[in-house]
Amino acid sequence: xxxxxxxxxxxxxxxxxxxxxxxxxxxxxxxxxxxxxxxxxxxxxxxxxxxxxxxxxxxxxxxxxxxxxxxxxxxxxxxxxxxxxxxxxxxxxxxxxxxxxxxxxxxxxxxxxxxxxxxxxxxxxxxxxxxxxxxxxxxxxxxxxxxxxxxxxxxxxxxxxxxxxxxxxxxxxxxxxxxxxxxxxxxxxxxxxxxxxxxxxxxxxxxxxxxxxxxxxxxxxxxxxxxxxxxxxxxxxxxxxxxxxxxxxxxxxxxxxxxxxxxxxxxxxxxxxxxxxxxxxxxxxxxxxxxxxxxxxxxxxxxxxxxxxxxxxxxxxxxxxxxxxxxxxxxxxxxxxxxxxxxxxxxxxxxxxxxxxxxxxxxxxxxxxxxxxxxxxxxxxxxxxxxxxxxxxxxxxxxxxxxxxxxxxxxxxxxxxxxxxxxxxxxxxxxxxxxxxxxxxxxxxxx
Numbered sequence: 001x002x003x004x005x006x007x008x009x010x011x012x013x014x015x016x017x018x019x020x021x022x023x024x025x026x027x028x029x030x031x032x033x034x035x036x037x038x039x040x041x042x043x044x045x046x047x048x049x050x051x052x053x054x055x056x057x058x059x060x061x062x063x064x065x066x067x068x069x070x071x072x073x074x075x076x077x078x079x080x081x082x083x084x085x086x087x088x089x090x091x092x093x094x095x096x097x098x099x100x101x102x103x104x105x106x107x108x109x110x111x112x113x114x115x116x117x118x119x120x121x122x123x124x125x126x127x128x129x130x131x132x133x134x135x136x137x138x139x140x141x142x143x144x145x146x147x148x149x150x151x152x153x154x155x156x157x158x159x160x161x162x163x164x165x166x167x168x169x170x171x172x173x174x175x176x177x178x179x180x181x182x183x184x185x186x187x188x189x190x191x192x193x194x195x196x197x198x199x200x201x202x203x204x205x206x207x208x209x210x211x212x213x214x215x216x217x218x219x220x221x222x223x224x225x226x227x228x229x230x231x232x233x234x235x236x237x238x239x240x241x242x243x244x245x246x247x248x249x250x251x252x253x254x255x256x257x258x259x260x261x262x263x264x265x266x267x268x269x270x271x272x273x274x275x276x277x278x279x280x281x282x283x284x285x286x287x288x289x290x291x292x293x294x295x296x297x298x299x300x301x302x303x304x305x306x307x308x309x310x311x312x313x314x315x316x317x318x319x320x321x322x323x324x325x326x327x328x329x330x331x332x333x334x335x336x337x338x339x340x341x342x343x344x345x346x347x348x349x350x351x352x353x354x355x356x357x358x359x360x361x362x363x364x365x366x367x368x369x370x371x372x373x374x375x376x377x378x379x380x381x382x383x384x385x386x387x388x389x390x391x392x393x394x395x396x397x398x399x400x401x402x403x404x405x406x407x408x409x410x411x412x413x414x415x416x417x418x419x420x421x422x423x424x425x426x427x428x429x430x431x432x433x434x435x436x437x438x439x440x441x442x443x444x445x446x447x
Contacts, residue, residue: 005442007171009257016279019147019150019151019154019238019285019288019289019352023239023285023355024204024260024262024278024281024282024285027203027243027246027255027261027263028255028260028261029196029199030042030196030199030200030325031093031179031246031247031250031252031255032253032255032418033188033195033196033432034188034192034193034196035182035184035185035186035187035188035192035193035247035252035253036181036186036187036252037185037186037187037188037190038180038191038193038196038247039240039244039247040190040193040253041197041200042200042239043195044193044197044200044238045197045200045201045203045204045239046204046235046236046239046240047405048201048204048405048406049235049367049396050235050346050425051399051401051402052208052365052369053208053228053403054228054370054392054393054398055222055368055372055373055392055398055402056069056208056226056228056368056372057209057225057372057390058333058372058373058375058376058388058390058391058392059072059081059368059371059402060224061224061225061388061389061390062375062388062389062390063222064221064348068308069084069085069089069208069364069367069368069371070082070085070089070300071303071307072367072371072372072375073085073086073246073367073370073371074307075233075371075373076370076371076374076375076378077367077370077371078372078439079307079309079437080371080434080437080438080441081367081434082307082367083304083307083309083433083434083436083437084430084431084433084434084437085363085364085367085430086300086309086433087236087304087310087429087430087433088120088296088360088363088364088426088430088433089296089300089302089311089360089361089363089364090297090301090304091354091360091429092205092357092360092361092364092429093293093294093297093300093330093412094213094297094330094334095337095356095357095403096202096204096205096332097289097290097291097293097297097337097355097406098290098335098337098338099123099293099335099416100285100286100287100290100293101125101286101290101334101338102117102118102121102338103119103286104120104121104124104283104286104290105117105119105121105124105289106281107119107279107280107282107286108120108283109377116234118338118339121338122335123336124286124287124290125331125334125335125338126411127287128287128290128291128294128331129294129327129328129331130213132294132295132298132322132327133242133322133324133327133328134320134330136287138270142291142440143288143291143292143295144293145305146284146287146288147288148269148280148411149177149193149236149284149286149288150285150288151238151326152280152282153277154238156244156274157238157242157245157262157266157278157394158241158242158245158268159244160271161242161245161246161248161249161265162245162272164250164269165245165248167201169269169271170269172216174248174249176248178247178248178249178250178251179247179248180191180354182252182253183250183253187237187252187253190223194201194408194409194412195416195419196414197409198263198359198409198410198412198413198419200360201358201361201362201365201406201409202357202358202361203239204239205357205358206234207309207362208368209218209350211391212335219332223392225390234310244263246261246262246265249265249268249269250264250265250268254268260277260278260282263275263276263278263279294327294330294331294334297330298326298327298330298424299323299326299447301314301323301326301329301330302314302315302323302326305316305326306339309433309437313325314329333389356422356425356429358413358422359413359422359423359427360408360417360426360430362406362409362410363426363430365402365406366402366403366407368404369399369400369403370403371401372392373399373400376392376395376396379388
């Protein structure tokens with residue numbers, strides 16, 4: 001693969017994956033369930049991301065290869081587990097990317113209804129396909145500017161919310177009156193924090209794309225640790241601060257999945273033009289997240305092919321160093337899901353999709369931490385830890401914390417009615433590829 005991604009591309013690609021329409025729309029579900037305590041849920045989610053990214057940085061600097069965590073899982077856990085996690089991760093994005101395309105279609109359908117929601121979704125599918133089939137440098141540049149729009153929008157929202165809270169806009173000092181006067185800080189109890197964690201982990205998914213892009217970035221020893229540190233802090237700046245300010249100006253019981261809570265908050269104060277601008281931001285977020293997701297799914301599928309866990313022709317690169325076959329198969333899978341979505345576009349289906357994505361994404365993150373743990377222990381036994389150019393700090397506590405909290409969040413799914421059924425879909429997405437690999441490997445060993 002060609003190392004055409006610059007440091008600024010790498011940072012914004014990972015942010016593109018985590019600031020999708022699911023953030024601008026799905027935050028309403030989290031506020032509805034947890035109330036102001038959603039701030040603590042987002043803080044815990046940010047801490048989990050930080051732990052995973054620190055583990056990934058050590059692995060990616062030591063072994064900067066494309067399709068990173070699939071390869072790391074194969075080498076440091078087991079090939080069978082790598083096959084299950086890799087295919088589940090690919091299916092996760094194949095299901096999630098179309099939801100972003102349809103979100104973009106819904107927005108554009110409001111402005112130009114003649115083409116139709118599905119028509120717009122397919123148009124965006126073609127645009128994203130074209131971007132991903134161009135050279136990786138052009139992909140990185142497009143994702144840089146798409147992600148930048150979302151970041152600027154969140155900064156503008158945060159400044160506006162601060163002005164509303166302090167009375168600079170509207171002339172009324174709000175302070176913490178809205179935050180605490182609608183049933184207190186945790187109106188539905190503190191256990192609601194864990195219930196919403198699976199959905200929050202979905203919102204944060206995409207940050208691991210830093211590792212998938214490791215094989216295509218310039219000077220990975222320098223750029224990956226910088227990207228990991230910056231992405232982790234920017235998650236706090238772009239998630240924790242805006243959500244805290246959102247809850248301070250919008251009563252939590254006014255939030256839901258019917259519209260973006262950010263736009264709803266601005267409309268409550270008569271800032272209708274600014275609220276309308278957020279429709280454009282959600283559109284940009286949907287395209288950007290689809291872009292990053294398709295990039296990640298294509299690289300994961302290519303890694304599976306190179307490990308003989310998928311057809312070999314999916315691992316071939318074109319003359320520009322792009323895994324064109326795996327990208328084309330990924331986008332075809334996305335289009336098939338788009339057609340299925342036309343039969344059920346309810347918010348319940350959207351929540352179910354988020355829960356499935358939360359499960360498969362968490363398994364990928366757990367595998368990253370687990371791989372790093374085994375990798376470091378292997379180096380310790382060989383007395384080679386000092387050869388590492390980047391070390392995960394506070395090992396093994398950071399690693400084990402990242403694994404434990406995610407397992408706890410997945411355990412909560414079993415006892416949550418809204419999320420339990422997602423396990424029935426998520427588990428087969430992992431188990432079936434693992435069984436297939438075991439059986440095929442057993443047959444080949446007997447030949």
